[in-house]
Amino acid sequence: MTLATINPAVVECEYAVRGALAIRAEELKKEIAAKGRAQAGFRSITSCNIGNPQQLGQTPITFFRQVAALIEYPNLLDAQHRDAIKGMFAPDAIERAQKLLKAMGGSVGAYTHSQGIPLIRENVAKFIEERDGYPSDPNDIFLTAGASPGVQLILQTLIAHEKVGIMIPIPQYPLYTASIALFKGNAVPYYLEEETNWGLKLEELERAHTLGKSRGHDIRALCVINPGNPTGGCLSVSHMKQIIEFCHREKLVLLADEVYQTNTYMPETFPFHSFKKILMSMGPPYSTSVELISFHSISKGVIGECGRRGGYLECTNIDPKVKDMFYKVASISLCPPAQGQVMVDLMVRPPREGDESWEGYRGEVGRIYASLQKRAAQLAEAFNKLEGVSCQPAQGAMYLFPQIHLPEKAIAAAKKAGVAPDELYCMELLNATGVCVVPGSGFHQKSGTWHFRSTFLPPEEQMGGFIRSIQGFHEGFLKRYA
């Protein structure tokens, strides 16, 4: 096998979140481990390239972990330990663990149903019903190993031949371009409007669709990320309705990536609405014909349980025979990780008022949420103070996506080095400060503009130092390339 002989789609696909910057960050980590510090003097890497909250010290929800631990080692539930564990585990955690163990046949070590444990799918359906006020069927739910494999399953099914086009937002989360390339389809880009906080205009969808068709693409689906990644923008109801009408008119499957649905930081002005809810509220013919697949995940929100890989997708108006195909393909990989499924159950059925763990749960969730909200605002403000940088506030998600106006000399230097100008900026930032962000070019962006994506996940007590090191670097960079 060489690059010349293997699948060209594998060679050509790009995934910037873990690309050149992340690889360089790994090298620096090794250097720090060996020498105590990097050449530039910093002693640790701040990984703002990926929404990985617990890596940066966000603590897990106690109730969730109690249940997970009891499921791992059910001997703790035996009579001999009954008294001893009372001081360690909440009664409702014990009860939940017992119920879930029963639902999985007694062990988290067994393969589950390929579509996910039936009880957990029932609970997901109830959660969706409560959230939206419209019915949801457990048979329309597929538990997945995070949202990413769910998106990949659907894209693989949609891409029937090499002319198939999939509409994606620009900037986008690179899962979309990478997966579309892997399955040999075509990304049909539509642009979000930075000036209106990454708004989505119907005319732009129409422009992109017409252009895609004129290039011979057989356009099958439209992806929307709401709240936006990397942009942080939240869609309004009127825009969502326009998108649904557009999908109806053009016979497009709507893929709604809603993994940041609880990460909304201005909930009164920019609340989250699910596409399922808006679609149902529109009534026929929309509610009965627009094909919608919605994705959710345990990796985001205030939960941040990325490592265990869990999530779900819900099918609305999907042909039952096509759902059978989803099931068949899912079954080839046997089942989603059982501990990921457990966490989906906990996400959709957290402690409620009156439960023993309620107060503790509410406190933890509230603290994490308030801190994310605060850090989002603090970092956006800091970015906006930098010379030549403008940054839209984060209405949602976990990222800021500031635009940087780079000096001509920096652009020329990047061209000479054969890298994108924002990649040059981000690589120098990493080498100088240990801060790892992702160049805007990895998400694609309006031609001639340069950005980077940074999470706002460094802990509150480190935000000051984090911001100062970016400021110091930025000033030096501008001087160096003045």
Place this chain on the structure above:
Amino acid sequence: MTLATINPAVVECEYAVRGALAIRAEELKKEIAAKGRAQAGFRSITSCNIGNPQQLGQTPITFFRQVAALIEYPNLLDAQHRDAIKGMFAPDAIERAQKLLKAMGGSVGAYTHSQGIPLIRENVAKFIEERDGYPSDPNDIFLTAGASPGVQLILQTLIAHEKVGIMIPIPQYPLYTASIALFKGNAVPYYLEEETNWGLKLEELERAHTLGKSRGHDIRALCVINPGNPTGGCLSVSHMKQIIEFCHREKLVLLADEVYQTNTYMPETFPFHSFKKILMSMGPPYSTSVELISFHSISKGVIGECGRRGGYLECTNIDPKVKDMFYKVASISLCPPAQGQVMVDLMVRPPREGDESWEGYRGEVGRIYASLQKRAAQLAEAFNKLEGVSCQPAQGAMYLFPQIHLPEKAIAAAKKAGVAPDELYCMELLNATGVCVVPGSGFHQKSGTWHFRSTFLPPEEQMGGFIRSIQGFHEGFLKRYA
């Protein structure tokens, strides 16, 4: 989306292990849940269609689960609980949990390195070195979500265009035909010889390769499953050397599915040897040029931790630039499940003599192994007593693959119903007894022969009843179609 518009590869691929039989078994489970029993009178489904030991009551290894539970809820390691947990967790389990938590940055909820946690890859490399006596490099190891996604990653990379052929054994584990179909390649079948306990002959490899080429296939790789699934056969060293020489001569990548490496039941006569070891023992040019990818899993052995999805692959003689591509594609799915990675660590670094958990661990492993060995022999004997059934003994793995000589009338009835004759047999077995096995046609088989695959995983105390219900059904079936 309809079956006519979606990706035809998705529509056409088949995965029998969770196919029509498994779907019918789910229906019967619901019937039993509602009415207390199925129409035919049985009160439970015996799922022998899939190697899922813990579903059938195999108990997990205590040490492993203690470590996993502490990692889930590290608060148990806090000073306040120190005394209380002493009676619940072994000291070496506590120590291991602390080390692993440190290696994953403090939380099992964070994304890990996309190739897997570096410490765990180091431990996998040490395990391979000790097993084989040859060096192994942690950078050549990729942790995976079970062996299946590892196999799929490699097949996706290998299948560069629609003429690519991949040699696979017949009978095969249907992961191979399903994945090759999904990635739009071509399975090039070579046949194992049932009469010599599913032996592999060089002439058969040559015949299959020549035939594949004559059909225009660009043959890139050879898959071997050792110990065999569904056959239970173990390869001899001389056959393994012939396979390696063949791959060298024909420039084929060798994919070695070795997930059943500790499931050998006649270890003195038919011991397991890894392809890595045999390849290294052959010296240059073989040891320095034959491209080998070896797969292992936490789902099999005496561990049986299927649900958490863990495993690894090792690359030998693979171009570093191609390994970079594996890394890139792995990174699109972010990381393998962290609890699956933890279990890989425990599998390759179990308690050793002198450790606190050693005696308990040795006892558990010994009991599970002895019981598997006993049940394998018991079930093979029972199958061989059935009229018109012949069954090779299981040298390894978790399955028996008896051949059934079906009456002409049964074959005619199947033809009329549009199903394979062994599918008819298996479906009637399921409907009459609740025993779910997989028809041989799902694994492919020599034309004109009929088989089924059954695990020998029902608990010892149920084996008698299990065997009796198959015997009763079989006699009735033969009478019905006499």
